[in-house]
Amino acid sequence: MDIRPPTILIVDDTPENLSVLGELLQPTYRVRAANSGKRAIQIxxxxxxxxxxxxDVMMPEMDGFEVLGELxxxxxxxxxPVIFVTAMDGTSDEERGLDLGAVDYITKPxxxxxxxxxxxxxxxxxAARDFLSNQNAFLENEVARRMHENQLIQEVSIHALARLAETRDPETGKHLRRTQEYILTLAKRLCQHPRFAHYLDQRTINxxxxxxxxxxxxxVGIPDHxxxxxxxxxxxxxxIMKTHAxxxxxxxxxxxxxxxKPVEFLAIAKMIARSHHEKWDGSGYPDGLAGDDIxxxxxxxxxADVFDALTCKRVYKPAFSFEHAHRIIxxxxxxxxxxxxxxxxxxDFETFVAIAKAYAE
Known part of the structure; x- marks a missing residue:
């Protein structure tokens, strides 16, 4: 396998200096040369x-400090990495170059x-820095890939369980997707609200x-009859029906x-499953919670659940119009x-309507 040698750019406005450095480095490295700061940046x-x-530091038009700043x-x-090569021997000049980001300083001759x-x-x-950088990039990509894979498996598992419930209640159809979108819409609207901001951060919304x-x-535990x-x-x-919560x-x-270990979405799913039929005035079930206790x-x-139930046809009722559902809510x-x-x-009523239409049965 042909491994290309490292490329070194030498920059000096004096042809003799370029020649000396070129002859010294060319047996081992690929050498490119520039006789001005502007040309050095282009290369x-x-x-x-x-x-x-x-x-080189002392050059007309753009000196080495300016070139380094551009780089x-x-x-x-x-x-x-940039090594300054200069005839200057002042400590302050060397410090300035190093402060700007030069890695070393070589004096002439x-x-x-x-x-x-x-x-x-x-x-x-x-080479060591590049290797570590590549390794870090690989590890970051691998972690991201595995997290995405785990997230996908988790989502598929959730939907598989939910679909299991749907097989017992075939009229629900796209109910799952609609209610997800309704909740997301409400959460986005309320995430800055004083009563909800402490809870509805992006992680919790997800x-x-x-x-x-x-x-x-x-x-799944309710008898067919x-x-x-x-x-x-x-x-x-x-x-009997109420026991499903x-x-x-x-x-x-x-x-x-x-x-x-604790799984955040399971804790939230447990709360939703148990309490989504509670009512603000305390008349819901199974625990009769009221107000902020819910x-x-x-x-x-x-x-989200009630709006979807209202706007969808069931064996015991027709689908209500969006306006009728709006009034009931x-x-x-x-x-x-x-x-x-x-x-x-x-x-966000119009968004609710758009979601209902986009995921209609």
Whole structure:
């Protein structure tokens, strides 16, 4: 395999100096030369990018300090090591060059052994830095790939469980996707609200959307004669139906207990499954929670779930118009629903309609 030697750019306005450095370096390295600062920058920006630059300080038009400043200002060239080569021997000039980002300082007249040693050292250091940078980039990409893979597996698993519930209640169709989008819409609207900002950060919003499909997972435990009844439920059957909230919460709680460490979306899914039928005035189930005692996640799900149920056809009712559903939600403000969540719904009503149409049955 042909491995190309490192490329070194030498910059000096004196042809004799370019010749001396070129003859010294060419047996081992690929050498490019520039006789001005402007030309040096052009070459440094071109492909192949130099692995090292030997830069004269005292040059007309652009001196070495100005050239180094330009190199450090560009993302293409800022990481190229630069060694100053100069006749100046003042400590302040050397300090200035090093402060600007030069890696070393060689004084003229040059001594071949010193130049070769320092060039070799800087190229070895650059090779080590490049290797570490490439390794870090590889590791970061690998971590990102595996996190994405784990996220995908998690999402597929959630939807598989939710679809299991759907097989018992076939009328729900695209209900899962719609309610996810409704919750996301409400959360985005409320994330800056004084009552919700402490809870609705981006991480929690993501977990909310992820866990929403599990809200009715407890329906897998409801007998067919109740769950699939085409007409109105009797009081006794309704009491059985209401147990799906606790059944779902308990199932998710068991999954939590089986996990090696807390899983954020499961904790949220458990709250939603148990409490999304609670009502603001305390008349809901299974715990009769009221007001702020109802978890925020469940309050968001409550409105999303009801809006979807209202606007979709069921065996026991036709689909209501969006305007009719809007009025029912408004009538439930402060009774069924958190008043501020209703206000968010009103603000984003057109988005709700668009979601319902985009994911219609």
């Amino acid at each position: 440094a920006m071109a492909d192949p990018t130099p692995d090292l630059i030997l830069l 450090k200002a560009s993302g293409v060239t800022r990481n190229i 040059i001594r071949p052994s010193i130049v070769l040693a320092r060039v070799r050292t800087q190229l070895e250091l650059k 977990a909310l959307v992820q866990s929403a499909p599990l809200h009715d997972i407890g329906k 109740v769950l699939l009844k085409p007409g109105k439920l009797t009081p006794e059957e309704w009491e 606790e059944l779902g919460s308990n199932a998710i709680a068991q999954a939590e207990a089986d996990a090696d 978890p925020i996640a469940a309050r968001l799900m409550a409105l 408004l009538d439930g403000k402060g009774i069924h629903f958190d008043p501020d969540i209703v206000e968010a719904f009103v603000c």
